Amino acid sequence: MRISLADPATLRTRVEEMGLLWGLVGLVALLSLLPIGRLVVEGLAPGGQLSATALGKVMASPATWTATWNSLTTAIAGTILATLIGATVALLATLTDIRARNAFTFCFVLPLMIAPQVTALAWLQLFGPSSTLLKLIGMAPPLGSRNPLYSREGIILLLGLQYAPLVFLTLRAGLRALPKELIEAGLAAGASPLTVLRTVVLPLMTPPLVAGIALCFVSSLGNFGIPAFLGIPGNFLVLPTLIYQRLAGLGPGVLSEVAILSLLIGVIAMVGILLQDVMLRRRDFRITTTSSAARPFELGRWRRPVEIGLWSFAILVLAMPFLGLLSTSLIPAFGVPLNAKTATLANYAYVLFEHAASRRAFVNSFLMSAGAATLIVLICVPLGYFIVWKKSRALRLLNLAAELPYAMPGVVLAIAAILLFLKPLPVVNVSLYNTIWIIVFAYLARFLVLGLRPVISGYLQIDRTLEEAAQIAGAGLPRRLVTIIFPLVAPAAVAGALLVFLTAFNELTVSALLWSSGAETLGVVVFSFEQGGDSTYASALAAVTVVVTIGLMASTSLFAQRLPQGVLPWRD
Amino acid sequence: MARLTIDRVQRSFGSYLALDDVSIAVEDGEFLAVLGPSGCGKTTLLRQIAGFDKLDGGRISIGDRLVSSADIHVPPEHRKLGIVFQSYALWPHMTVAENVAYGLTVAGVRDPERSQRVSEALELVGLNGFAERRPGMLSGGQRQRVALARCLVTEPSLVLLDEPLANLDVHLRASMEEEFARFHERTGRTMVYITHDQAEAMTLADRIAVMDRGRLLQLATPSQLYREPANITVAGFIGEGMVLPAAILSTPQAGSCNVSVLGIEAVVRCRPDQRVTEQAKLCLRAGDIGIASTRYGGLPATVERLSYQGGHFRMEARPAANRDILLHLDVAEPSPAQPGETIRIAIGDGWIIPEGVSLDKAA
Numbered sequence: 001m002r003i004s005l006a007d008p009a010t011l012r013t014r015v016e017e018m019g020l021l022w023g024l025v026g027l028v029a030l031l032s033l034l035p036i037g038r039l040v041v042e043g044l045a046p047g048g049q050l051s052a053t054a055l056g057k058v059m060a061s062p063a064t065w066t067a068t069w070n071s072l073t074t075a076i077a078g079t080i081l082a083t084l085i086g087a088t089v090a091l092l093a094t095l096t097d098i099r100a101r102n103a104f105t106f107c108f109v110l111p112l113m114i115a116p117q118v119t120a121l122a123w124l125q126l127f128g129p130s131s132t133l134l135k136l137i138g139m140a141p142p143l144g145s146r147n148p149l150y151s152r153e154g155i156i157l158l159l160g161l162q163y164a165p166l167v168f169l170t171l172r173a174g175l176r177a178l179p180k181e182l183i184e185a186g187l188a189a190g191a192s193p194l195t196v197l198r199t200v201v202l203p204l205m206t207p208p209l210v211a212g213i214a215l216c217f218v219s220s221l222g223n224f225g226i227p228a229f230l231g232i233p234g235n236f237l238v239l240p241t242l243i244y245q246r247l248a249g250l251g252p253g254v255l256s257e258v259a260i261l262s263l264l265i266g267v268i269a270m271v272g273i274l275l276q277d278v279m280l281r282r283r284d285f286r287i288t289t290t291s292s293a294a295r296p297f298e299l300g301r302w303r304r305p306v307e308i309g310l311w312s313f314a315i316l317v318l319a320m321p322f323l324g325l326l327s328t329s330l331i332p333a334f335g336v337p338l339n340a341k342t343a344t345l346a347n348y349a350y351v352l353f354e355h356a357a358s359r360r361a362f363v364n365s366f367l368m369s370a371g372a373a374t375l376i377v378l379i380c381v382p383l384g385y386f387i388v389w390k391k392s393r394a395l396r397l398l399n400l401a402a403e404l405p406y407a408m409p410g411v412v413l414a415i416a417a418i419l420l421f422l423k424p425l426p427v428v429n430v431s432l433y434n435t436i437w438i439i440v441f442a443y444l445a446r447f448l449v450l451g452l453r454p455v456i457s458g459y460l461q462i463d464r465t466l467e468e469a470a471q472i473a474g475a476g477l478p479r480r481l482v483t484i485i486f487p488l489v490a491p492a493a494v495a496g497a498l499l500v501f502l503t504a505f506n507e508l509t510v511s512a513l514l515w516s517s518g519a520e521t522l523g524v525v526v527f528s529f530e531q532g533g534d535s536t537y538a539s540a541l542a543a544v545t546v547v548v549t550i551g552l553m554a555s556t557s558l559f560a561q562r563l564p565q566g567v568l569p570w571r572d
Numbered sequence: 573m574a575r576l577t578i579d580r581v582q583r584s585f586g587s588y589l590a591l592d593d594v595s596i597a598v599e600d601g602e603f604l605a606v607l608g609p610s611g612c613g614k615t616t617l618l619r620q621i622a623g624f625d626k627l628d629g630g631r632i633s634i635g636d637r638l639v640s641s642a643d644i645h646v647p648p649e650h651r652k653l654g655i656v657f658q659s660y661a662l663w664p665h666m667t668v669a670e671n672v673a674y675g676l677t678v679a680g681v682r683d684p685e686r687s688q689r690v691s692e693a694l695e696l697v698g699l700n701g702f703a704e705r706r707p708g709m710l711s712g713g714q715r716q717r718v719a720l721a722r723c724l725v726t727e728p729s730l731v732l733l734d735e736p737l738a739n740l741d742v743h744l745r746a747s748m749e750e751e752f753a754r755f756h757e758r759t760g761r762t763m764v765y766i767t768h769d770q771a772e773a774m775t776l777a778d779r780i781a782v783m784d785r786g787r788l789l790q791l792a793t794p795s796q797l798y799r800e801p802a803n804i805t806v807a808g809f810i811g812e813g814m815v816l817p818a819a820i821l822s823t824p825q826a827g828s829c830n831v832s833v834l835g836i837e838a839v840v841r842c843r844p845d846q847r848v849t850e851q852a853k854l855c856l857r858a859g860d861i862g863i864a865s866t867r868y869g870g871l872p873a874t875v876e877r878l879s880y881q882g883g884h885f886r887m888e889a890r891p892a893a894n895r896d897i898l899l900h901l902d903v904a905e906p907s908p909a910q911p912g913e914t915i916r917i918a919i920g921d922g923w924i925i926p927e928g929v930s931l932d933k934a935a
Contacts, residue, residue, distance in 0.1 A: 009650045465661035468624060471648040472655045473675035473726065483674075487665040 017477050024383050025394055031445040032401040035416035036408070042419050043263045046256030054256035058264075067242040068264065074155045074227065074238060075220040081160025082216045086167025087209065089310065091197070093168075094175040097296040098307050106553070107314045109570040112165035113549055115506035117225030117523055118542040119162055121530060122321035123149055124229065125328040125539060132327035133320075135337045150234040155227050159220045161317050166219060167212035169569050174208030175201070193297050207280055214276035218269045222409020224509035225523070229530060239265045240411045244512055247415075255419060262415040266408050273407060322546065329539035347540035351525075358525050358541060364436060365522040369504035372443035373497040376451035379444075381486055381493055383452060388459035389467070402452060405445045410509030417442045417514060434516035442510045447503055451496035454568075458492025491559055495568050498556065502549055574635035574729040574762055575600050576621065581630030581640075583616055590616040592786040593630070598764060603756050605765045605777035609809075613786040614766045618734055621764065622655055623648040634730055654723035658735040660715045662707035668694070668718050669703035675726040693721040697751070713744045720755070733765045737772060749775055770810055774798070782806050798857075800841070800923055807855040807925055814899060818854035820846065820924065833919065835893040836871045840922035853925040858886070860921040861901045863908055870916035873899060875909045889915060 046054045058064050093104060111119060126133060128147030148154060178201065186196035202209075224240045231241055243258045299306055328334070330343045351358045386392045387399050405413045421438050424431040432438045470484040486493075508523030515524045522545055529538035553570055560568075576598040583591040590613050598604045606614045619625045621632060623639060623646060632640040634653065639646040662671050669690050676686045694700045697717035707715055716736060723731060733752070737745045753776055756763055767773050773780050774794040782789045782797065790802040801807035804815050818833040820842075829842050833854055840854060864870030873889035876898065885907045888900050892914075899917065909915045 007646070007650075010646050013647045013649065463659055463661065465657045465659050466663060468622075468648070469655065469657060469661040469663075469722075470674065471624075472622065472651075472653065473722075474649050474652070474678040475674070476649055479678065484663060487663075 013476055020382060020477065021386055021390075021392060021395070024379070024386060025398060027379060028383070028395075028398040028402055028448070031441075031448055032398070032404050035413060035420055035445060036404055038419050039259055039263060039266075039412065039416040042256060042259040046259070055260055058257050058260045063237070063242060064261065064264075067237045067239045067261075068268075070152070070231075070236060071221060071238040071240075071265070072268070074152060074159060075217055077156040078159025078163065078220040079213060079217045081156060082163040082220075083167050083209075083213055085160060085164040085313075086212065086216075087171055089164070089313075090168045090171040090175065091201075092306060092310060094172050095197075095201070095297055096299050096303075096306065098299070098303060098310065100307075104310060104314065106570050107318055108168060109165045110318055110550070110553075111162055112169075112569065113502055113506070113553060114546055115225060115508060115523060115526075115542075116158075116162055116223055117229055117508045117526055117530075118325070118506070118546060119321065120149075120158055120226045120229035121526065121535075121538055121542050122325040123154075123158055124324075125535065126321050126324035131324065132331055132338045133324045136327065149230050150236075151230070152236060154230045155236070155238075158226045158230065159223060162223070162226065163216045163219050165569070166216045167209070170208045170212030170215065171205060174205050178204060210276050210279050214272055217272045218407060218409070221265060221269055221272070222411065222509065224410060224512060225527075228508075228512070228527065232531075240409060240509065243411050243415065247418075247513055255415075255422070258415055259419060262409075262412040266412045269407065269409055269412075322543075325539050325543055325546070328535055329543045331536060334533070334535045347536045348544070351537050351541045352544070355537070357520050357528075358537075360518065361520040361522045361525040364520060365505055368436060368440055368443060368521070369501045372440060372447060372504050373451070373501040375444060376448055376500050377455075377493045377497045379448065380451045380455040380496060381489055382481060384455040384459045384489065385481065385485060388456055389464055399452070402449045406447065406449045410446065410507075411513060413442055413446050414510045414513035417445075417510075434519070436519040439511050439514045439519060439521065442514060443500075443504045443507075446510060447500045450499045450503060451493075454492045454496035454499065455489055458489040462488050494559065495556070498552060499568070502552060506545060506549060575633075576604075576730055576762060576764065577631075577633040578617070578621070579631045579633075581617075581620060581632060582628045583620065583625065584628055589786045591620065594783070594786075594788045595630075596781050596788065596791060598762055599778075601760045601762055603763045603765065603776060603778045605767055605773035605780045606783060607767055607770060607773045607780050608783035609768060611785075612783040614768075614783050615734065616786075617783070618732055618764070618766050621730075622653065622732060623651050652726075652728055653730040653732060654726065654728035656716075656719045656723050656731070656733045656736045658738050660707075660719040660739075662715055662718055662722075664706065664708055666706075667703065668699065668705050668707065668710070671707065671718060672722045672725050675722065679726060689725055693725040696724065696755075697721045712740050713748060716740065716748060717751075720751075724755075724759070729762060731761050731763045733763065735767055736765075737767075737769070745772075752776060782809065784809070801855055801925060804853060804925060807853075807923075811857055812900070814856045814897075815925070816854045816856065816897060818852045818924070819850045820848045820852045823848060829924065831922075831924065833922075834871045834891045834897070836919070838919040838922065840919070840924060842924035843926050846924055846926065849927070852927070855923045855925050856899075856919065857921075858901050861899065861917050861919050863901075863903060864916040864918035867916070870918040872914055873917050875911050875913050875915060877911060878907055887915075889917065891917070 043055070045051065089108060092098065093101060093108070098104070124147060125131060127141075127149055129141045129145050134141075149158070182200055182204070183196055186200045187193070191199065222240060224244065227236070227238045227241050228244065231237060232245075237245065239261060243261050246254050246258050246261070327338050329347050330345070331338050332342060332344050332346060336342050352362075353359065383395065386395045417438055418433070421432040421441070432441065466488060467480055467484055470480045475483065506523065507521070508527060511521040511524050512527065515521060522541065526538050526541050526545075529535070529541065556568055576596075578594060578596040578598075581591050581594050582589070592613075594613070594617065596604070606617060608614045616625070620627060620640060626645050627640045627642060629642055631638060634651065637646075638644055639651055663674070666674070669687075672690045672693055673686055676689060681689070691700060691703070694703060697720050699714065699717050699721065702710065702714065702718075707718060710718065719736075736752070737748055740748060749772060752765075756776075765773070765776060777794060779791060779793055780797055781791045784805055790797060790806045792800070792802070797806065798811050801810060801813060807813040807815050816833055818831045821830040821832055821837070823829065824842050824844050824846050827841055827844060828839050829846060831838055831840055831852065831854060871891050871893060873891040875887060875889050877888040879886045881902070884902050884904055886900055887903050887907070887909075888898055891897055891899060901917065
């Protein structure tokens with residue numbers, strides 16, 4: 001386009017818009033493409049030289065293949081378990097007339113928002129010979145016996161429980177979009193509700209179900225907290241814990257090898273995502289009509305048993321472990337039975353006020369999560385503007401790129417960040433390695449998409465003439481963003497920020513590889529307490545994070561009315 | 573105040589021509605209505621004038637300033653015009669006064685002048701006392717007035733109105749119509765009013781541009797449009813015109829000629845250069861025809877349907893000479909004939925649709 005004829009004001013507007021657009025393109029590329037690209041380069045050319053030595057070494061190591069096999073079996077079995085639980089619960093809670101649906105959704109989705117390592121810790125406290133809770137009722141296994149959760153089956157069980165909400169959420173979103181006519185037409189044709197479920201509902205629900213399964217598989221594959229707590233003590237290693245051990249044991253010298261290992265996880269994750277794509281392409285699942293959601297099936301006399309079943313399940317997987325966690329956090333030393341005489345808050349006092357690293361971790365985790373959430377909102381509001389309203393092609397591609405660091409398991413990004421920042425930054429000669437800034441960078445890269453999705457659905461629900469009216473009034477893009485657009489997408493942006501904050505606040509996978517003394521996160525401190533045998537401190541600290549998480553989740557009911565539907569997973 | 577010159581503008585979306593060589597010159601201070609069914613290109617045209625979309629070809633100038641061409645695109649924020657949106661587009665997070673003041677703030681106008689002008693604008697639309705309310709607390713008509721005040725306060729020389737009454741109930745429409753007319757009279761601004769409602773366009777506009785499928789079909793005063801449609805589409809679209817095949821029997825004299833239609837002869841209006849032909853098209857309005865006063869004059873037709881319109885009936889009848897044609901006419905109460913009965917219809921007036929100007933050749 002020729003701009004020679006444009007007047008100065010027009011020219012300034014164009015420079016402002018183009019500057020903002022390309023600034024965003026550069027930023028997203030920096031956060032998503034650069035780390036992944038750096039990792040691939042390291043895999044092909046370790047240390048800058050094309051060589052297959054590291055590759056050969058990794059491929060020849062039996063540990064690599066044992067860990068790969070363990071990763072695959074736990075991820076697949078965990079996904080199957082999560083799918084069975086999540087799909088059953090989604091069908092029951094969405095299609096039938098059970099009561100207190102909102103409360104149930106909140107409780108069922110809660111495990112997803114709680115850190116996997118906290119879940120693992122809680123379950124460990126529930127079983128095993130030293131279980132405070134089992135001792136309380138005199139059912140603890142004899143001393144010296146192994147905690148049954150320190151096993152492949154234990155990991156599978158917890159992965160299944162942790163990620164069942166993922167399948168639940170995707171399937172529920174799909175069920176809500178299913179037009180009621182399709183179900184009613186089936187019923188009118190004389191089919192029983194179960195036949196309609198089998199022949200109409202489930203076939204149409206293939207896309208969300210498959211998407212949920214793929215998400216679940218990738219999450220299970222990349223999970224670090226659960227196999228770290230349940231696998232490392234019994235030397236049962238999966239790829240993320242293998243990478244952790246290699247890196248922790250030998251330092252940065254093994255970078256090329258762990259780069260190859262993390263690429264291996266990346267490839268397996270990609271295969272999972274591609275399989276999903278292939279499965280969905282084979283048939284036409286498009287739903288043509290749109291109407292209100294289906295009227296719930298009446299369960300009749302089965303309603304009460306189903307409600308009791310659902311709630312006891314929620315209590316079993318939610319309340320029991322956390323009672324275990326709570327009871328362990330209240331005893332003076334691991335193994336001491338809990339009663340009115342022994343109960344103490346000393347562990348809380350210790351982790352909150354005395355232990356230096358733990359106190360630091362609170363400040364670090366809080367500031368890094370809040371900082372990442374704030375920055376991500378500041379990036380996502382203009383980014384969403386260009387993606388949704390300006391339909392910028394460059395940015396739509398980058399939208400996909402932004403998904404990459406989140407779709408990839410966390411260790412992949414962590415290794416990529418180490419590779420990027422091990423050497424001081426060029427030009428400014430500042431090193432981010434061993435500072436909190438490398439973790440902040442990783443948070444920005446990994447959680448950008450968590451903030452972006454709610455903002456995009458926010459934009460889709462706003463009448464664009466509101467922006468056009470401001471444009472007609474003479475306001476340039478920067479002013480419109482501040483005075484009109486930001487206030488309008490604020491509820492969705494706050495929801496996104498909250499998701500980012502909660503996820504980062506509870507995160508361990510990335511920081512386990514990137515932390516350094518002075519830059520500890522809560523996840524890291526809980527992990528090192530537990531590894532050092534201080535289960536009581538670990539439990540107390542974990543209990544505090546759970547309370548903070550639930551408190552923040554519940555606080556969203558304050559502005560829930562102004563949110564687009566479906567941006568917060570725990571809101572119905 | 574400013575002229576608006578739209579010169580052979582073109583815009584296509586893929587293979588679909590949304591604007592096909594449209595030219596309209598709007599005079600300074602004129603009230604122009606752009607009328608057409610949905611999908612006719614009127615909204616695309618408005619977005620081009622406002623600058624929300626870019627042109628493929630042609631030029632748009634506001635006053636002497638070229639704002640759109642294939643090479644030049646002045647962004648909306650620098651076009652200095654006003655728009656009243658169909659959805660009102662009031663910012664929900666601002667009060668009424670803040671909504672109205674926005675354009676002034678952007679232009680660098682500060683208090684006390686700003687608050688002075690805001691209260692004047694609110695006064696003008698009869699909303700003083702509502703300044704501190706939020707738009708969410710106002711009725712549809714009040715919101716429309718706020719949108720109007722917001723658009724006026726910066727005194728744009730050109731005001732675009734995008735179906736501003738479409739979201740109001742019938743009763744409110746009439747009073748808002750009056751409001752727009754009074755406002756135009758008082759301020760003398762050039763106004764372009766987009767609508768699909770012909771009654772609205774006829775009431776308000778100095779001239780009407782009728783559009784269909786991306787093309788301008790006719791640009792004329794409301795009366796001309798009604799009395800002398802330029803082509804079959806306009807004839808059918810405006811005032812439910814009936815288009816009949818007719819043969820012209822005489823050269824025009826004083827704007828009229830003799831024609832033969834459905835087996836009878838009639839005197840109708842036509843262009844002074846209308847040539848004698850067997851292939852003419854005659855446009856009739858319901859008011860142009862009536863029941864013949866004599867028993868033998870007029871053309872015989874069978875009554876097919878009567879629908880009561882309050883005070884009179886709309887009668888539909890099929891002429892004996894051509895069973896494919898359905899005529900409609902207004903008859904007084906009580907109805908002179910019932911469905912199934914035969915009546916005789918007299919043609920009192922009509923208009924020969926000019927040839928050559930027909931834009932329907934592509935249709």
